[in-house]
Amino acid sequence: MNGANTANEYVYDANGNLNKNITDIQYNFLNLPSQITFDDGSTIVYLYSADGTKLRTMHNINGTVTKTDYCGNVIYENDTATQLLTEAGYVSLNDNQYHYYLQDHQGNNRMVVDKNGTPEETNNYYPFGGVFASTGNIQPYKYNGKELDNKKGLNWYDYGARHYDAALRRFMTIDPMVEKYYNVAPYAYVGNNPIKLIDPDGKDWRIATEYNQVKHKIEYKITVNAVLYNNSDNANINMEKLSAAIQQQVNDTYNISGKDFEVKMNFNLRIASSVDEIGDNDHVFQVVNQADLGKSPNGIVQGKASTPGLNIKLGDIAVNNLLSGEDKRTAAHELGHTGGLHDLREDKYADNLMMQSYLIDRFGKDNNKSTKLDRNQIETIRDNYINNKLNQNSPKRSEWFRKYLVK
């Protein structure tokens, strides 16, 4: 790999960007590609907003110009709105027809069907995302649901922060979090292990879906790195003991096994003694004064969390019950909210972790036995990870947190 034979080889520039030397790739100051030039003079020009969101792609391929504009979830081609992207697929705007993605357990679009369920496109992928067999090609969102540009044989997926080359199995720029994964080559896609891990936004990964061929089970491997912080007036809480109790509770509730699936939780909770030790992407469990949780007409509020989000508050009552071993669900329940799970209220869910506490009493059940999570809930959290809905709203960035800092 020395750049001598530029038609076939790949070289890195001084900033670590990969140049597929058809003739040239230029990168902007965000290290995103701004222009690709092919040896016959064809070009692809990209336009981004200041935060790196792609706004426009201009293909000039063999003299044919195609302008694609990305305006929220509407896509324009040559100034005509062509696609409205939805949670489940898209609407083709020339005929107002719905198209639905059928995804596999990795979030790959394996099939596109029309409203009657008739297949319009099928895709089969190599483990690293190359398409090895397909029928139809009516839309560009493929592997991990990401946009594939295969014009001029480019075969790049757009992961937002970075572009991924399925043939090279490499991202085209250095991983923005490279210092976190110093033991993995900086261009590697999810540690060279695509079956196990999904890189939802090119920045980080927090959930893995794996098929265990020995056990014939799908395994969901969740990683949550959280911080425990005492933001209350009570300085005498045994934080080590509280941390151990929360970890025990989360491990007891999120490590579950079913007939054809298993969930493995890798939950890391460290204690922060000052806000400076809390990162912007940390889940924060913070102990607050009971009075700060407010009142509910339904009874005592033990904890609160943002759904989905990074912020969990536990009051004195929950903390005391966690420390004495009497509470088996509050911290795990609030963690579920940060994964995007909502409260359940119907009696058929009375033994579920996300059932509202006061209703468990009302249905005559035992609060400490209402700790079950089902596979649909795990898949909801997984899908939220893939769709970049989690890890939002750090309490560090909200007014709410600062209010408690000033005492």
Ligand SMILES: [Zn+2]
């Ligand atoms: Zn709740």
